[in-house]
Amino acid sequence: MQRITPFLWFNDQAEEAVEFYLSIFDDSRVLTQTKYGEVGPGPVGSIMTIEFELQGQKFVALNGGPHFTFNEAVSFVIHCESAQEVDHFWEKLSVGGETSQCGWLKDKYGVFWQVVPTLLPRLISDANQDKAQMVIAAMLQMQKLDVVALQTAYDDA
Structure with missing residues (x-):
């Protein structure tokens, strides 16, 4: 339960x-x-x-x-196994809403979501802090998270 x-x-x-x-x-x-x-x-x-x-x-x-509205203080994270899943949820949930930085969006009802590839936590928690910081720097430049670009930032560090 x-x-x-x-x-x-x-x-x-x-x-x-x-x-x-x-x-x-x-x-x-x-x-x-x-x-x-x-x-x-x-x-x-x-x-x-x-x-x-x-x-x-x-x-x-x-x-x-x-009486009440949603705000960014609470959001729902969608863990995506692939770039196709990121694209699917990003495109569908953002219709009529607003997109933001680092994979965050607000849907047309005001609910906040984070569309996150499952590889991201692994990359940003890597023991090699130079690699982790390069991924974070790349992520901070994105709205929809780009799986290939995040992996490339990690590999190039």
Whole structure:
């Protein structure tokens, strides 16, 4: 059983956001939904929460109103095995959102993601600090992380 579940507060776009995420991540599904009743605070019969799963990771999305918004203090890291996976998630999640430095992006719902090749932690934690620093320097120049360029920076150091 997953002991910690990210809980995402949306104004009123939880259903739309969940469908967006399900369209991007394979092996994903809606698990349960709850609806607002007579006591509110949302319209009677409208979706209150959606529990969903993205590649085995459970989340809950809430239509909670405009009281809170997402910010960079919390993000979700997608560990990508290949450049093709980096491209897939970067291109799909950034549609209608904003891209940033070092593999970070904000999707069109304001949720922050980091699209990271799995080789990056290994390269930047290398015992050879010259190599690690060259990779970090290369990464700092990128928005979408380029697997080939990161490996080249490491190899050329």
